[in-house]
Amino acid sequence: xxxxxxxxxxxxxxxxxxxxxxxxxxxxxxxxxxxxxxxxxxxxxxxxxxxxxxxxxxxxxxxxxxxxxxxxxxxxxxxxxxxxxxxxxxxxxxxxxxxxxxxxxxxxxxxxxxxxxxxxxxxxxxxxxxxxxxxxxxxxxxxxxxxxxxxxxxxxxxxxxxxxxxxxxxxxxxxxxxxxxxxxxxxxxxxxxxxxxxxxxxxxxxxxxxxxxxxxxxxxxxxxxxxxxxxxxxxxxxxxxxxxxxxxxxxxxxxxxxxxxxxxxxxxxxxxxxxxxxxxxxxxxxxxxxxxxxxxxxxxxxxxxxxxxxxxxxxxxxxxxxxxxxxxxxxxxxxxxxxxxxxxxxxxxxxxxxxxxxxxxxxxxxx
Numbered sequence: 050x051x052x053x054x055x056x057x058x059x060x061x062x063x064x065x066x067x068x069x070x071x072x073x074x075x076x077x078x079x080x081x082x083x084x085x086x087x088x089x090x091x092x093x094x095x096x097x098x099x100x101x102x103x104x105x106x107x108x109x110x111x112x113x114x115x116x117x118x119x120x121x122x123x124x125x126x127x128x129x130x131x132x133x134x135x136x137x138x139x140x141x142x143x144x145x146x147x148x149x150x151x152x153x154x155x156x157x158x159x160x161x162x163x164x165x166x167x168x169x170x171x172x173x174x175x176x177x178x179x180x181x182x183x184x185x186x187x188x189x190x191x192x193x194x195x196x197x198x199x200x201x202x203x204x205x206x207x208x209x210x211x212x213x214x215x216x217x218x219x220x221x222x223x224x225x226x227x228x229x230x231x232x233x234x235x236x237x238x239x240x241x242x243x244x245x246x247x248x249x250x251x252x253x254x255x256x257x258x259x260x261x262x263x264x265x266x267x268x269x270x271x272x273x274x275x276x277x278x279x280x281x282x283x284x285x286x287x288x289x290x291x292x293x294x295x296x297x298x299x300x301x302x303x304x305x306x307x308x309x310x311x312x313x314x315x316x317x318x319x320x321x322x323x324x325x326x327x328x329x330x331x332x333x334x335x336x337x338x339x340x341x342x343x344x345x346x347x348x349x350x351x352x353x354x355x356x357x358x359x360x361x362x363x364x365x366x367x368x369x370x371x372x373x374x375x376x377x378x379x380x381x382x383x384x385x386x387x388x389x390x391x392x393x394x395x396x397x398x399x400x401x402x403x404x405x406x407x408x409x410x411x412x413x414x415x416x
Contacts, residue, residue: 106118106120106141106149109145110141110144110145110148110149111144113145113148114146115148116148117148117149117150118141118145118148118149118150119149119150119152119219119371120138120141120149120150120151120152121150121152121154121219121221121240121276121371122152122154122221123138123151123152123153123154124154124155124156124157124160125153125154125155125156125174125175125178125179125182126155126156126161126166126170126171126174126175126178127156127160127164127166128178129199130181130199130201131178131179131181131182131199132181132182132185132201132204132206134153134178134182135181135182135185135186135206136185136206136207136208138151138182138210138216139185139186139206139208139209139210140208142210142211142212142216143208143210143211146211147210147211147212147216149210149212149216150216150217150218150219151215151216151217151218151219152218152219152220152221152240153175153179153182153218153219153220154220154221154222155171155172155175155222155228156171156175157307158310158311159306159307161311162311168311168312169312170198171315172227172315173197173198174198176231177196177197177198177199178198178199180196181194181196181199181201181204183215184204185204185206185209186206186209186210186214186215187214187215190204190205190206191203191204191205192204192205217237217238218235218237218238219237219238219239219240219274220232220237220238220239220240221239221240221241221242221276222239222240222241222242222253223241223242223245224241224245224249224252224253224256224319225315225316225319226256226316226318226319227315227316227319229253229256229257229260230260232257232260232272233257233260233261233263233264233268234264236261236264236266236272237272238271238272238273238274238369239253239254239257239272239273239274240273240274240276240369240371241253241254241273241274241275241276242276243276243277243278243345243373244300244304244330244331244332244345245329245330245331245345246329246330246343246344246345247343247344247361247364247365248329248343249329250275250344250365251364251365254273254365254366254367257272257273258366269368270366270367270368270369271368271369272368273365273366273367273368273369274367274368274369274370274371275361275362275365275367275369275370275371276371276372276373277344277345277346277347277358277361277370277371277372277373278296278345278346278347278372278373278376279346279347279348279354279358279372279373279374279387279391279395280292280346280347280348280349280374280376280379280387281349281350281351281354281387281390281391281394281395282349282350282386282387282390283350284349284350285348285349285350285353288348288349288350288353289337289348289349291383292346292348292379292383293337293348294378295376295377295378295379296340296346296348296376296377298377298378299376299377299378300331300332300334300377301332302377303377304330304331304332305332307332329343331345344357344361346376347361351390351394351395354391354395355394355395355398355399355402358370358395358399359398359399359402359403362399362403363403370399370403372391374387374388374391375387
């Protein structure tokens, strides 16, 4: 630039683009479509786009107009600095016209092993990273962050989210007391991670409601989310036939090791709670009847899936129902058909039955 204005002193108003930024970014992405560019992107170009925003969410933001886009799982302690998460999330929110739901997680035990991070610092890093992200979204830059784990002399985030003061925040968890208490204090939303027996979800959501009550308010159904694998086919028998082998591959080949909990990762109180629920984890299930009885997965005809999902959502008292429509080795053709049947035959019924809202079209959408 020049001797007077250089990167660290660029005022935030230079980067401000709330007016028109949404349309500009959608147009920027459209210029990189194959039909306009006339060639595939180079490796460097792909890396640049992927660094600008999380690719899948960015594609959804670009290609859709009404659906909310939830990225439910950024393990904040793994990022240094975490302002990358703040900027990538903000980029998706802008491209989508304000439809992002921002998920933030502490991360699982295996991630601390594989990334060489001290698990005893998990909660401290997560809390500091989250506070820094919120500052990036709500406080004009540049500013200084001088925390215990992150020391940044110049923080000047670009862009900032379209939703003000920031996108909705969801915190997924396996049931640790610290996470549920933290979310209740912040009045955010708690998402129960899948692969547990339905009674584990019930206990966790009951505790979360109690934690909210201790903070002086009643938890809204929209503050709780149930995430479950779902498979829909023309009949119950066909659904099981097509799906069962893929579920067992996931449970027996991909889940082992996920329960690793390094020392210091969570409190002794929460560790005992999680250990007590381990017998109800899908890894320890042996028969299809146990899968059905425990609600580990909802599999069947449209009528069966509608009935079981509505019953579970009412029993748990949740306002968000999240579905895993691909699991393990389920191939692309079955995944696509599963998604189409769920969208056409299950989702409209659940919206009527549970009085779930339909996402409005984005105000600035051109799609």
